Amino acid sequence: MNAVTVREKYRAALQASGARMTPQRGAILDAVLGTTEHRTADEILEAAQKLDSTVSRATVYRTLTLMVEIGLLRRLDLGRDFSYFDPNYVDNPNHSHLICLDCDKIIEFDDPELTACGRKIAETKGFELSASFVRLEGHCQCLKKNGSCPNRKK
Amino acid sequence: MNAVTVREKYRAALQASGARMTPQRGAILDAVLGTTEHRTADEILEAAQKLDSTVSRATVYRTLTLMVEIGLLRRLDLGRDFSYFDPNYVDNPNHSHLICLDCDKIIEFDDPELTACGRKIAETKGFELSASFVRLEGHCQCLKKNGSCPNRKK
DNA sequence: ATGTTTGCAAACAATTTGCATTTTT
DNA sequence: AAAAATGCAAATTGTTTGCAAACAT
Numbered sequence: 001m002n003a004v005t006v007r008e009k010y011r012a013a014l015q016a017s018g019a020r021m022t023p024q025r026g027a028i029l030d031a032v033l034g035t036t037e038h039r040t041a042d043e044i045l046e047a048a049q050k051l052d053s054t055v056s057r058a059t060v061y062r063t064l065t066l067m068v069e070i071g072l073l074r075r076l077d078l079g080r081d082f083s084y085f086d087p088n089y090v091d092n093p094n095h096s097h098l099i100c101l102d103c104d105k106i107i108e109f110d111d112p113e114l115t116a117c118g119r120k121i122a123e124t125k126g127f128e129l130s131a132s133f134v135r136l137e138g139h140c141q142c143l144k145k146n147g148s149c150p151n152r153k154k
Numbered sequence: 155m156n157a158v159t160v161r162e163k164y165r166a167a168l169q170a171s172g173a174r175m176t177p178q179r180g181a182i183l184d185a186v187l188g189t190t191e192h193r194t195a196d197e198i199l200e201a202a203q204k205l206d207s208t209v210s211r212a213t214v215y216r217t218l219t220l221m222v223e224i225g226l227l228r229r230l231d232l233g234r235d236f237s238y239f240d241p242n243y244v245d246n247p248n249h250s251h252l253i254c255l256d257c258d259k260i261i262e263f264d265d266p267e268l269t270a271c272g273r274k275i276a277e278t279k280g281f282e283l284s285a286s287f288v289r290l291e292g293h294c295q296c297l298k299k300n301g302s303c304p305n306r307k308k
Numbered sequence: 309a310t311g312t313t314t315g316c317a318a319a320c321a322a323t324t325t326g327c328a329t330t331t332t333t
Numbered sequence: 334a335a336a337a338a339t340g341c342a343a344a345t346t347g348t349t350t351g352c353a354a355a356c357a358t
Contacts, residue, residue: 018311018312019312019313020312020313020356020357020358022312022313022314022356022357024313024314025313040347041347041348042347054314054315055314055315056314056315056316057315057316057348058314058315058316058317058348058349058350059313059314059315061347061348061349062313062314062349065349077231077233079231079287081322081323081346081347082346082347082348083347083348098275098276098279098281100281101284107279107281109275109278109279111271111275113267113271114268114271114272114275117265117267117268117271118268118288118290121252121263121265121268121290122252122290122292124263125252125261125263125294126294126295127252127254127261127290127292127293127294127295128292128293128298129290129291129292130255130291130292130293131290131291131292132288132289132290132291133233133287133288133289133290133291134272134286134287134288134289135286135287135288136272136275136276136281136283136285136286136287137283137284137285137286137287138276138281138282138283138284138285139281139282139284140279140280140281141280141281144282172336172337173337173338174331174332174333174336174337174338176331176332176337176338176339178338178339179338194322195322195323196322208339208340209339209340210339210340210341211323211340211341212323212324212325212339212340212341212342213338213339213340215322215323215324216324216338216339219324235321235322235347235348236321236322236323237322237323
């Protein structure tokens with residue numbers, strides 16, 4: 001979905017619930033959806049403030065919640081003590097994630113077999129499936145190959 | 155693995171790192187592994203205090219971390235803002251979870267196909283897989299069927 | 309005018325940690 | 334005595350919330 005379309009959907013969903021499009025919400029939208037990277041709330045705050053210096057942390061959190069509710073964004077738990085936000089959800093809602101324990105690199109993958117498995121299991125157990133999250137943790141080749149990882153933070 | 159064996163493994167692992175088995179650690183072990191239920195740190199504290207009233211919250215957290223490191227227990231993230239601890243990990247390390255959004259009911263399942271999928275993907279992406287977590291969220295039949303759920307907390 | 313959104317600072321909740329004390333060896 | 338473990342209370346951290354001021358309709 002292109003940027004204009006997303007923004008329109010956003011505006012429409014906001015209006016439908018009596019809410020408004022504001023400069024701050026626009027900046028946050030761009031900060032989180034103007035990339036394919038998985039960002040943290042903190043990173044989104046920083047990026048949004050570059051677009052509109054009045055954006056505050058509170059508004060970032062409120063807006064991200066809003067966007068998740070509208071379905072423009074997915075909140076991801078990748079085993080850290082904070083959330084990542086996944087901007088690729090709208091275009092590809094079934095994908096999952098692989099995260100590197102060394103460098104935090106996040107790789108997406110979309111495996112229809114995996115999706116089908118989940119659906120089948122939920123059905124077997126009499127569940128009406130709402131969402132499924134697959135997280136694979138491991139070590140990418142980087143560290144082993146080079147002795148260091150470009151993304152490495154610590 | 156039966157209770158005696160687990161306790162032995164625990165004691166051995168503790169000793170191997172120069173640590174000791176204490177009454178508090180024993181009570182916490184029993185509180186978390188004396189059930190097949192997935193408990194929270196808070197529930198474990200409560201159960202442990204019934205066995206030994208001197209157990210404190212700090213020791214619960216410290217001991218759970220220890221048990222996870224030793225590999226007797228798995229820390230689970232099921233989409234809430236706290237962790238669950240999975241006592242069935244040792245006997246069945248590959249299983250995954252289905253959680254009901256209405257009543258928090260947790261169902262385990264073990265699907266070899268799912269496990270194989272994860273492994274295959276990690277390999278494809280050049281990752282050395284350390285762990286995989288599959289979480290399915292949905293609604294169990296309970297609420298729809300009866301209009302209420304026995305476990306329902308709110 | 310009325311309702312919505314904002315930033316700020318304070319509140320929150322799960323978890324972790326510093327430290328003086330107790331327990332074990 | 335030395336090392337390890339404990340409880341307590343305070344600290345930490347990501348996130349949420351109350352509120353008065355600013356803004357939009």
